[in-house]
Amino acid sequence: MDATALSEFGRRDWETDTDLEPVRFAMIGLGWWTREEAIPATEQSDRCETTVVVSGDHDKAEDVAEASERAETAITYDEFHDGAATDEYDAVYVATPNAKHLEFVVSAAEFGKAVLCEKPMEATPERARRIVEACEDEVPLMVAYRMHTEPAVRRARELVAEGAIGDPMLVHGSMSQDLLEIFSNPDQWRLDPDLSGPGASVMDLGIYPLNTARFVLDADRVGVSALARSEGEAFSNVPDEVATFEVRFDDGTLAACSASQHANRSSHLKVVGTDGEVSIEPAFFDRQNRKFELEVGGTRAELDYEQVDQMLEEFDYFAHQIRTDREIHPDGRHGLADIEAMHAVYESAERGSVVSVSGDD
Amino acid sequence: MDATALSEFGRRDWETDTDLEPVRFAMIGLGWWTREEAIPATEQSDRCETTVVVSGDHDKAEDVAEASERAETAITYDEFHDGAATDEYDAVYVATPNAKHLEFVVSAAEFGKAVLCEKPMEATPERARRIVEACEDEVPLMVAYRMHTEPAVRRARELVAEGAIGDPMLVHGSMSQDLLEIFSNPDQWRLDPDLSGPGASVMDLGIYPLNTARFVLDADRVGVSALARSEGEAFSNVPDEVATFEVRFDDGTLAACSASQHANRSSHLKVVGTDGEVSIEPAFFDRQNRKFELEVGGTRAELDYEQVDQMLEEFDYFAHQIRTDREIHPDGRHGLADIEAMHAVYESAERGSVVSVSGDD
Numbered sequence: 001m002d003a004t005a006l007s008e009f010g011r012r013d014w015e016t017d018t019d020l021e022p023v024r025f026a027m028i029g030l031g032w033w034t035r036e037e038a039i040p041a042t043e044q045s046d047r048c049e050t051t052v053v054v055s056g057d058h059d060k061a062e063d064v065a066e067a068s069e070r071a072e073t074a075i076t077y078d079e080f081h082d083g084a085a086t087d088e089y090d091a092v093y094v095a096t097p098n099a100k101h102l103e104f105v106v107s108a109a110e111f112g113k114a115v116l117c118e119k120p121m122e123a124t125p126e127r128a129r130r131i132v133e134a135c136e137d138e139v140p141l142m143v144a145y146r147m148h149t150e151p152a153v154r155r156a157r158e159l160v161a162e163g164a165i166g167d168p169m170l171v172h173g174s175m176s177q178d179l180l181e182i183f184s185n186p187d188q189w190r191l192d193p194d195l196s197g198p199g200a201s202v203m204d205l206g207i208y209p210l211n212t213a214r215f216v217l218d219a220d221r222v223g224v225s226a227l228a229r230s231e232g233e234a235f236s237n238v239p240d241e242v243a244t245f246e247v248r249f250d251d252g253t254l255a256a257c258s259a260s261q262h263a264n265r266s267s268h269l270k271v272v273g274t275d276g277e278v279s280i281e282p283a284f285f286d287r288q289n290r291k292f293e294l295e296v297g298g299t300r301a302e303l304d305y306e307q308v309d310q311m312l313e314e315f316d317y318f319a320h321q322i323r324t325d326r327e328i329h330p331d332g333r334h335g336l337a338d339i340e341a342m343h344a345v346y347e348s349a350e351r352g353s354v355v356s357v358s359g360d361d
Numbered sequence: 362m363d364a365t366a367l368s369e370f371g372r373r374d375w376e377t378d379t380d381l382e383p384v385r386f387a388m389i390g391l392g393w394w395t396r397e398e399a400i401p402a403t404e405q406s407d408r409c410e411t412t413v414v415v416s417g418d419h420d421k422a423e424d425v426a427e428a429s430e431r432a433e434t435a436i437t438y439d440e441f442h443d444g445a446a447t448d449e450y451d452a453v454y455v456a457t458p459n460a461k462h463l464e465f466v467v468s469a470a471e472f473g474k475a476v477l478c479e480k481p482m483e484a485t486p487e488r489a490r491r492i493v494e495a496c497e498d499e500v501p502l503m504v505a506y507r508m509h510t511e512p513a514v515r516r517a518r519e520l521v522a523e524g525a526i527g528d529p530m531l532v533h534g535s536m537s538q539d540l541l542e543i544f545s546n547p548d549q550w551r552l553d554p555d556l557s558g559p560g561a562s563v564m565d566l567g568i569y570p571l572n573t574a575r576f577v578l579d580a581d582r583v584g585v586s587a588l589a590r591s592e593g594e595a596f597s598n599v600p601d602e603v604a605t606f607e608v609r610f611d612d613g614t615l616a617a618c619s620a621s622q623h624a625n626r627s628s629h630l631k632v633v634g635t636d637g638e639v640s641i642e643p644a645f646f647d648r649q650n651r652k653f654e655l656e657v658g659g660t661r662a663e664l665d666y667e668q669v670d671q672m673l674e675e676f677d678y679f680a681h682q683i684r685t686d687r688e689i690h691p692d693g694r695h696g697l698a699d700i701e702a703m704h705a706v707y708e709s710a711e712r713g714s715v716v717s718v719s720g721d722d
Contacts, residue, residue, distance in 0.1 A: 172619065172629075274539065
């Protein structure tokens with residue numbers, strides 16, 4: 001056991017500069033996640049601040065600005081698109097329903113603003129591609145996968161890259177929650193294909209095991225197969241009250257994954273290699289302490305650590321890369337690859353066949 | 362917390378009679394599992410004894426008889442089929458390579474002997490069906506799924522049946538090991554389709570999550586989808602050095618499973634329901650202590666218990682049911698259902714499409 005490995009576990013391995021001018025954000029879409037997770041993260045941060053809040057509802061925007069520490073400007077979606085307050089923010093955080101991301105990213109790119117766009121990037125591959133095109137060579141674009149700056153996930157990725165578990169063979173990943181217990185109103189956008197995309201569970205939750213496996217393996221998905229089922233009335237417009245899906249990666253690793261918006265809150269990620277395995281459980285919800293386990297050659301180490309504020313890590317990383325003119329990951333093409341894979345998952349579940357996914361990410 | 366739940370955890374809920382005449386076994390196929398697990402279990406048992414040992418190699422049979430406590434008769438496969446020593450045993454334990462099970466079961470049934478047949482029941486559905494036909498209405502037949510008499514698995518099944526975790530939605534299951542580290546000779550029957558059946562990992566290991574999920578859910582599999590890959594030279598005759606597979610059950614539950622004969626020794630089973638989840642990890646290897654976890658409504662209980670001798674439980678259960686003229690589970694039709702499902706898994710992996718499995722179990 002090397003104590004350095006423990007003290008450095010939560011280290012920001014990406015951080016080279018600490019004395020940088022803060023990035024001022026316009027927060028677009030003021031749902032609970034933005035209000036309770038994103039804005040508080042910028043208030044905790046030395047690198048970020050929320051200066052503008054944007055909502056479809058002017059009064060709501062005013063209320064959120066009022067409740068925030070620094071946001072002084074509250075504008076509507078229309079005002080945002082018209083270019084209101086562009087001198088008051090440097091970047092946007094887009095956290096609207098999936099199918100609304102594109103329009104805000106396009107406007108932000110026109111205004112020359114850096115974009116931090118929530119996952120999934122959009123509702124369809126076509127629209128996700130338009131986001132990539134709108135930003136590429138114009139403004140920095142990052143997809144808000146909070147797992148990429150989560151210390152346990154970054155450590156798992158390092159261990160896999162070092163060959164600590166041998167050649168990766170299998171990934172197990174899952175994320176489930178009881179959506180209707182969290183939001184008692186079944187009339188919500190995650191269950192509406194016009195706003196969410198082709199489904200509710202894979203698009204919103206299945207993306208975690210899918211994307212985190214890609215990140216930890218540093219491999220790309222080339223084929224998927226899936227089963228899905230919806231029986232509950234609230235899920236009548238989406239095919240995936242519950243879903244399982246398999247992923248074939250270009251390095252040969254196979255993944256067995258699942259997602260459900262109507263099941264016990266649960267998540268795990270395990271990568272099994274020829275010589276060992278690494279697992280994180282619970283894996284994907286924020287504000288949960290993790291159990292990180294590494295087994296090599298039959299010897300097992302278990303690590304408990306205090307969870308970081310994932311949104312603070314994500315916002316700080318984004319701001320750091322912008323202010324130091326560095327490349328940003330996960331970028332738009334990385335996000336697009338997940339949208340393509342998830343559409344293939346829905347197609348596979350509908351057609352009852354394995355679907356290839358192009359590897360052009 | 363109810364202390365009764367702890368003290369009764371390992372209880373043999375099937376046991377009604379203790380003063381029964383022992384069942385005398387002919388052990389057929391004297392590989393390491395029979396020598397190191399099955400025969401010692403009968404030596405521990407008050408209900409069973411090994412009186413006859415049967416091998417293709419007469420000298421090997423003699424050696425095993427010599428080393429055993431009670432076996433006095435060593436015969437060859439040919440002698441067995443010719444009816445040698447039939448007055449010295451009441452039942453047979455068949456632990457030959459998969460594709461040899463049928464011939465021994467047919468002879469045993471002709472002699473009127475009860476049959477405990479190792480899993481998987483045979484190499485193909487056709488041959489498994491012939492085993493069912495040979496025994497049905499003639500002699501008791503049990504398939505040797507040691508998970509069915511494992512206390513943690515039985516408790517999980519009870520909890521699911523009681524509705525403790527709500528409606529089951531998802532199952533996660535996996536079993537992997539490094540076959541060539543265990544048996545350094547790559548020229549072995551598990552990698553030979555003529556002896557093993559269509560593959561190596563799903564047939565030998567994948568059957569554990571598949572069958573245990575069926576047992577815990579008390580549901581039947583109605584469709585499967587699978588991905589498989591073999592790259593290593595030792596696996597050139599089988600398609601599944603590594604495999605993932607999904608199972609749709611007739612109660613609507615979906616399972617995401619995997620198996621590999623070339624990966625870290627690892628296994629888990631988790632059933633996630635609408636109100637909670639139950640998990641066992643490690644789940645499937647013998648002589649491993651289990652961690653049994655139950656979570657309901659966000660409250661989590663973890664149970665450590667001393668593992669039972671799984672083969673002793675299995676042999677004692679089989680003998681108990683025979684001596685009390687009770688029905689035996691898992692029976693031949695139950696075993697056949699897995700062979701059908703696993704063949705569908707291989708068919709799905711080859712065809713790249715979801716394959717339906719008849720539910721006539």
